[in-house]
Amino acid sequence: MAEPAGLLPGDPRARLAMALILAFGFAAVGQVGTVPALLALALILALVAGQPARLLRGLRGPLVLAAAFVLILPLVSGATVLWQAGPLRLRAEGLEAGLLIAGRLLAIVTVTLTLLATLPAHRLAAALRGLGSPALLADLLLLTLRYLDEVRGEILRARLARRLRGGGAGWRDLPGHGAMLALALIRSQRRAENIWAAMRLRGHAAGLAVPPPPLGASDRAGIAVAAGLAGLLLLMDRVA
Amino acid sequence: MHLPDGLLPVGMAAAGYAGSAALLGLSLNRIARLPDPGAAMPRAAMLTAVFFAVSSIAVPVPPTTVHPMLVGLMGVLLGWFAVPAILVGLFLQAVLFGHGGLTTLGLNGLILASPALIAWVVWRALAPRAPTVAAVIAGSGAAALALALFVTLVLLGLPADVDGAAERAALGVFVFAHLPLVLAEGILVAVVLRVLARVEPGLLPDG
Numbered sequence: 001m002a003e004p005a006g007l008l009p010g011d012p013r014a015r016l017a018m019a020l021i022l023a024f025g026f027a028a029v030g031q032v033g034t035v036p037a038l039l040a041l042a043l044i045l046a047l048v049a050g051q052p053a054r055l056l057r058g059l060r061g062p063l064v065l066a067a068a069f070v071l072i073l074p075l076v077s078g079a080t081v082l083w084q085a086g087p088l089r090l091r092a093e094g095l096e097a098g099l100l101i102a103g104r105l106l107a108i109v110t111v112t113l114t115l116l117a118t119l120p121a122h123r124l125a126a127a128l129r130g131l132g133s134p135a136l137l138a139d140l141l142l143l144t145l146r147y148l149d150e151v152r153g154e155i156l157r158a159r160l161a162r163r164l165r166g167g168g169a170g171w172r173d174l175p176g177h178g179a180m181l182a183l184a185l186i187r188s189q190r191r192a193e194n195i196w197a198a199m200r201l202r203g204h205a206a207g208l209a210v211p212p213p214p215l216g217a218s219d220r221a222g223i224a225v226a227a228g229l230a231g232l233l234l235l236m237d238r239v240a
Numbered sequence: 241m242h243l244p245d246g247l248l249p250v251g252m253a254a255a256g257y258a259g260s261a262a263l264l265g266l267s268l269n270r271i272a273r274l275p276d277p278g279a280a281m282p283r284a285a286m287l288t289a290v291f292f293a294v295s296s297i298a299v300p301v302p303p304t305t306v307h308p309m310l311v312g313l314m315g316v317l318l319g320w321f322a323v324p325a326i327l328v329g330l331f332l333q334a335v336l337f338g339h340g341g342l343t344t345l346g347l348n349g350l351i352l353a354s355p356a357l358i359a360w361v362v363w364r365a366l367a368p369r370a371p372t373v374a375a376v377i378a379g380s381g382a383a384a385l386a387l388a389l390f391v392t393l394v395l396l397g398l399p400a401d402v403d404g405a406a407e408r409a410a411l412g413v414f415v416f417a418h419l420p421l422v423l424a425e426g427i428l429v430a431v432v433l434r435v436l437a438r439v440e441p442g443l444l445p446d447g
Contacts, residue, residue, distance in 0.1 A: 019335075019342060027343045028250040058338050065244055076406035077399045097399040104246030109338040112245075116335040124335065134268055136277070140328045143285030144292065151289040174424055178431025185286065185432070186440045192282035200278070 008049055012119050012127030013212065014219035018226035019115040023108045025230025032096045034237040035103030041229060042110035049114045058117060062109040066102035073098035121145040130212040143196065150191050154184040241309065241390055241418070242330070242348050245341035248397035256347030260327065263353055267323035283443065284321040287314055291329040308421065311386055312379035312429045315356030316363045319445055322356040323349075351389045355382035364445075371437075372430050379429030383422045387415065 009015060022045075026038055046055050074082075078093025116124065122142060129138040158180040215223075271277050294308045314322045327349045333339040340348050359382035366374035391411060398407070436443045 023245065023342045024250060024253070027246060027253055062244070062338050069247075072410075073399070073402075076410070077402040093399065094402075101246050105244055105341075106246075108245035108341065108343060112335060112342045113338050117338075134264075134324075136268060136271065136281075137264075137324055137328060139281060140285055140288060140324055141332070143281060144288040144328055144332065147282075147286050147289045148293065151286060152293055155290075155293070174427050175431045178428045179435050181290075181428065182432040182435035182439070185290070186436070186443065188286050188289075189283060189440070189443055192286045196278075196282040196285075 008045075008115065009216075009219040009222035011215055011219040012123040013130040014215055014222050015115045015119060016124075016127040016131060017223050019112055021223070021226045021230050022111045022115075025233055026104055026107045026111070028234055029104060029237045030100070031237050031240045032100045032103070033240045034233060035099060035107075037233060037236060038103055038107040041233070042107040042114075046110055046114045049118060051114075051118060054117070055110065055113055058113040059106070059109060062105055066105050069102045069105070070095075070098040073101070126212065143192075146195065147188065147192050150195075151184065151188045154188045154191075155181070158184040158187075241307070241351075241386065242333070242340035243344040243351070243390065243393060243397075245343050248344065248347070248393065250343070252393070252397060253343040253347060256344065256350055258346070260346040260349035260353070263323055263350065263357075264327060267320040267357075270320040271324075280318070280321055284318055284325045287318055288325040288329045291326065292332055295329070295333070308428070309352065309383055309386060309425065310428070311352045311356040312359040312382035312425055313432060315359035315382060316375070316378050316429060316433065317443070317445060318356075319360050320357075322360065323353045326353045326356060347393060351386050351393070354389070355385040358382065358385060360445075371433065375430035375433045376426035378426075380422050380426030383418075383425040387418050387422065391415070 009018070022041075026042075029035070029038060046052060049055075074090045074092075074094035075088060076094060077097055078091030078095075080092040081089045082092050082095065083090040119127070122145075125138045125141045125145075128141065129135065162176060162180050271280075274280070291310055291314060294310055311322075311326070314325060318325055327345070330340055330345055330348050330352070334342050334345055359378035362381060363374045363378040366377065391414070395407075395411075433444065
């Protein structure tokens with residue numbers, strides 16, 4: 001069983017299903033008046049999960065992007081001028097579109113990070129497999145995570161060796177960067193082949209994995225609540 | 241260069257999932273026909289790890305930042321495996337870092353996987369006669385095509401009443417900021433393939 005985070009379901013399949021239902025439900029919202037409800041729901045979910053610091057770190061990039069939408073779209077989109085200062089005109093339609101896009105973005109990323117970023121990687125692969133995705137995808141995901149440290153290590157070693165030989169930095173020495181990448185690939189490939197051969201010898205194959213147990217009551221309840229909330233939001237959005 | 245969540249209408253996001261699923265189904269079908277489909281797994285996973293790590297690095301190209309895509313390299317070195325590899329890389333970026341998006345995973349997959357496959361086809365056709373030119377065209381062409389697909393989808397998704405002049409200016413800045421990347425991707429693919437051909441030809445497709 002997976003470790004539950006706060007009051008969230010522990011089964012990774014339930015978390016993935018909830019994330020997809022809520023993300024697509026949020027993405028379908030079309031009225032800016034529904035955005036506060038979206039954000040409140042995402043915030044409540046994040047508080048229930050109980051890892052606000054980690055979430056805030058993950059939200060730094062999306063926050064910058066959301067701010068860009070809110071700042072730029074009112075200046076370039078729409079006809080109804082709300083405020084003017086010289087050539088700058090703040091328009092109502094652009095402001096509405098910017099707030100809607102930014103709200104949907106932040107709510108979806110919050111839900112995604114809350115439900116999925118807290119899962120260990122192998123549980124993510126298990127969730128994909130459990131929800132019927134091809135075995136090759138689950139294998140590829142597991143192996144990618146397994147090799148990530150190897151590849152990072154090789155790239156760092158190749159970069160250090162290149163600097164010690166007097167290699168330049170930045171875009172000016174692109175061929176040098178290419179050669180470094182190629183050598184890191186060659187070294188990583190040798191390790192990767194060995195790891196994969198050992199895994200196959202030990203009988204690893206996602207396609208032959210033991211069938212996952214059925215979802216528990218709390219997992220099914222989590223999915224039902226997510227579907228209900230997404231439906232309620234869309235209803236609010238349509239009647240607004 | 242990933243489409244974020246929330247920008248595009250949900251219908252486009254759903255269509256992106258359908259398109260990516262079709263492309264994935266086709267590629268898995270072709271992979272299953274290989275004599276030993278599992279043999280290429282280490283290379284595919286390793287390049288997925290490289291794609292994941294490298295595309296998380298933002299390179300400042302004033303007035304914005306861009307990151308390497310390596311879709312041409314993925315296509316040339318992985319062939320049909322490039323499609324699942326790119327989708328897995330995008331999925332990890334979305335769920336672990338919120339980079340890209342969960343709802344736009346399908347569209348982002350199409351933006352990057354289709355150019356990767358085209359790069360592979362172009363490279364196979366041209367490499368026997370002019371390997372360096374083929375590599376540069378595959379790398380730069382794939383990056384340029386991905387850029388064009390991205391811009392097209394953003395234009396389709398933005399509000400209809402965006403000021404035309406402002407839109408052109410914003411797209412001009414965006415494309416200009418990515419031009420060095422387009423050129424760099426071609427050079428990178430050419431250098432990587434040349435080094436592989438000399439040091440480890442077994443890593444080259446059909447090598």
